[in-house]
Amino acid sequence: MTAGKKTACGAKPVHGSREWAVAEINCCHGCPHGCRYCYARYDMVERRRILSPEEWQQCRTVEEDVARLHPLYPGQVMFPTAHDIIPDNLDVCMATIDNLLAAGNKVLVVSKPHLECIRALCARFGVARDRLLFRFTITARDQGLLGIWEPRAPGYEERKSCLRYAFRQSFATSVSVEPMLDTQDVVAMVHELLPFISHSIWLGKMNKIDQRVVVDSAAMRVAVEMLKKGQEDTHILRIYKELASVPLVRWKDSVKQVVGLMPAEQPGLDI
Numbered sequence: 001m002t003a004g005k006k007t008a009c010g011a012k013p014v015h016g017s018r019e020w021a022v023a024e025i026n027c028c029h030g031c032p033h034g035c036r037y038c039y040a041r042y043d044m045v046e047r048r049r050i051l052s053p054e055e056w057q058q059c060r061t062v063e064e065d066v067a068r069l070h071p072l073y074p075g076q077v078m079f080p081t082a083h084d085i086i087p088d089n090l091d092v093c094m095a096t097i098d099n100l101l102a103a104g105n106k107v108l109v110v111s112k113p114h115l116e117c118i119r120a121l122c123a124r125f126g127v128a129r130d131r132l133l134f135r136f137t138i139t140a141r142d143q144g145l146l147g148i149w150e151p152r153a154p155g156y157e158e159r160k161s162c163l164r165y166a167f168r169q170s171f172a173t174s175v176s177v178e179p180m181l182d183t184q185d186v187v188a189m190v191h192e193l194l195p196f197i198s199h200s201i202w203l204g205k206m207n208k209i210d211q212r213v214v215v216d217s218a219a220m221r222v223a224v225e226m227l228k229k230g231q232e233d234t235h236i237l238r239i240y241k242e243l244a245s246v247p248l249v250r251w252k253d254s255v256k257q258v259v260g261l262m263p264a265e266q267p268g269l270d271i
């Protein structure tokens, strides 16, 4: 284990979304997808108490964030990081991406994607496809697991359809398997998705489970125990061994710590 390891130049380790982007952009508060491990919900509802649990489930536009004129950031920017792109907020999300692209930025669009949203994004941003990278979060194939952990997000088949659609529209495509909800199946899932990925597929563990996941039922307690067992070092090391030679596979900091890889040296490298 190498938790807390410094980078070769002695800088603080880069983790979370900083591994992918130099800036995090959002234009809404709240998300109806209901992911049990959601950092943004924990931050807004539990930690800062800005929203009630009921308010969090509604997605509300923050108008000043939509209208903001962005600078050219010194690297790739990620949108969104604290909500998702859903049919209800699609227009304001597209306006925000427009503003980022207008300033010359390279935008990483991250989502548990709805097919109608991805069709619309591809149609709108085809002219900017060289500066837009899709990253779809696909955490498991098992609909039972998705129903427990991400109860109102699109299912596996819809997310895979989005990936295939964007790939066939010649956009750069990538996948985030963070958190890996099903470590028994993740290698097979990676191989199923690879034909539609042009950029990368990132694998990571669920972080800070005891802090962020609300255990409100016996079933949830069992799910948490199974998840923790599934991401023990023996499983992570096996997955690493089986996928380390696949060129598009990337490892999040949570996996790097287990297998002994150095953390990223700078934010936003996305490599």
Ligand code: SF4
Pocket: 031, 032, 033, 034, 035, 037, 038, 039, 040, 041, 081, 082, 083, 084, 112, 153
């Ligand atoms: S889709 Fe993202 S923002 Fe929405 S609940 Fe899930 S983790 Fe949170």
